[in-house]
Amino acid sequence: MELTINAAGDEQALTEFYSWLRDDAGVTRSATISLAGSRSTGEMGVFEVICMSIGSLTGLANLGIAWSNFLRSRKETPPFTITVEGELTAEQRAMLRNLDLPLSW
Template sequence: MELTINAAGDEQALTEFYSWLRDDVDVARSATISLAGSRDTGEMGAFEVICMSIGSLTGLANLGIAWGGFLRTREETPPFTITVEGELTAEQRAMLRNLDLPFS
């Protein structure tokens, strides 16, 4: 499953969540995580999205747990939107319904 996490221009929150995900052993073990740079501005170091590839339901659950932990460290919920690419299995759809993630 391919996910894209957008922070509606809040690069600091995006970078902090990226670091949070990379530091989470369970997430790092079950997903491939990268930052994608902004294509519009041409600025070096500007990040627009986090890209994730998750290969299991456990990996998706780990993302949900990491999201909850990250939110507990923030005063305000960042303006994140998570987009799922491609077709989902019935199990993946069921898991997504149970997670408190900002899916679009």
């Protein structure tokens, strides 16, 4: 399953969440994570989205835990939207419905 995490222009929150995910051993063990979407050529370090590839229900659960922990570390909820791409199994859909993620189908 492919996920794209958008921060509605809040680059700082996106970068902080990316670092949070990269520091979480459970997430990195079960998902591939990268930054993408440089706004303009030659402008290094400017990203618009986090891309994740998760292949298991455990990976989804780890993302949910990381998201909850990240939210607890902040005063305000960042304006994130997580877009789910690709076909999902019934189990994946059920897991996503149970997680408190800002999803966009």
